[in-house]
Amino acid sequence: MLSVVVPTYNEAGSVPILAERLHAALGARDWELVVVDDGSPDGTADIADALAPRIPVRVVRRSGKAGLASAVVAGFAAARGDVLLVMDADLSHPPEVVPALADAVAASSSVAARSSRSAISIRCAVMGNALVPVRDATSGFFALRRTVIDGVKLNPIGFKIGFEVIARGRYTKVVEVPYTFRDRELGASKFGRREILQYIQQLGQVARDKILRRI
Numbered sequence: 778m779l780s781v782v783v784p785t786y787n788e789a790g791s792v793p794i795l796a797e798r799l800h801a802a803l804g805a806r807d808w809e810l811v812v813v814d815d816g817s818p819d820g821t822a823d824i825a826d827a828l829a830p831r832i833p834v835r836v837v838r839r840s841g842k843a844g845l846a847s848a849v850v851a852g853f854a855a856a857r858g859d860v861l862l863v864m865d866a867d868l869s870h871p872p873e874v875v876p877a878l879a880d881a882v883a884a885s886s887s888v889a890a891r892s893s894r895s896a897i898s899i900r901c902a903v904m905g906n907a908l909v910p911v912r913d914a915t916s917g918f919f920a921l922r923r924t925v926i927d928g929v930k931l932n933p934i935g936f937k938i939g940f941e942v943i944a945r946g947r948y949t950k951v952v953e954v955p956y957t958f959r960d961r962e963l964g965a966s967k968f969g970r971r972e973i974l975q976y977i978q979q980l981g982q983v984a985r986d987k988i989l990r991r992i
């Protein structure tokens with residue numbers, strides 16, 4: 778089963794469109810949409826709930842805005858799928874690419890990351906002692922088999938949970954599926970100075986854990 782995990786904060790306009798496009802793209806597959814909402818004042822959680830039963834959606838409600846990465850980790854905990862896929866709600870990650878991304882990881886023990894340019898990007902990930910080339914390890918559009926993070930303690934700081942999975946997960950291969958990133962049309966970005974500082978902090982923590990051979 779495929780679990781599509783979508784963290785949301787004030788995405789009331791985007792979520793129904795995202796859900797419909799996922800429904801169209803995933804057709805008769807066994808899949809679920811896991812929306813993790815942090816008490817959005819615009820009522821995103823209720824709007825997402827109202828999509829059931831037409832769309833196989835479940836909503837995880839958290840009481841306050843606790844950050845994208847921790848929302849994704851909460852979504853992983855609630856998800857039922859053996860394949861986990863993460864994407865933004867704002868339609869910048871095209872739902873039509875989801876089947877290809879999910880199939881890429883279902884077939885092998887890999888993490889599939891989307892490629893497109895982002896503000897700060899890491900060009901490779903350290904895996905054991907080897908450097909794995911990754912075009913964009915900070916992507917928010919990625920998929921993995923659940924076994925990649927079984928028993929792995931992810932550090933849910935800031936926005937870059939995909940980087941955390943690449944840095945700490947157990948996998949043998951990274952597959953990149955290209956697509957065209959679109960700027961959001963509805964709502965506002967939540968990525969700001971605080972998130973940049975958290976990312977720098979996260980890089981330091983991953984580097985420390987690599988040096989101490991904790992990962």
Ligand SMILES: Nc1nc2c(ncn2[C@@H]2O[C@H](COP(=O)(O)OP(=O)(O)O)[C@@H](O)[C@H]2O)c(=O)[nH]1
Pocket residue numbers: 783784785786787788813814815842843844845848864865866867869917961965966967968
């Ligand atoms: N649950 C939750 N979702 C968040 C939080 N911050 C951002 N998001 C969601 O994470 C996704 C990415 O955020 P976005 O603002 O589009 O970031 P950008 O793409 O870097 O500009 C969107 O679906 C947001 O609604 C948060 O604190 N909690």
Ligand SMILES: [Mg+2]
Pocket residue numbers: 865867869961966
């Ligand atoms: Mg976005």
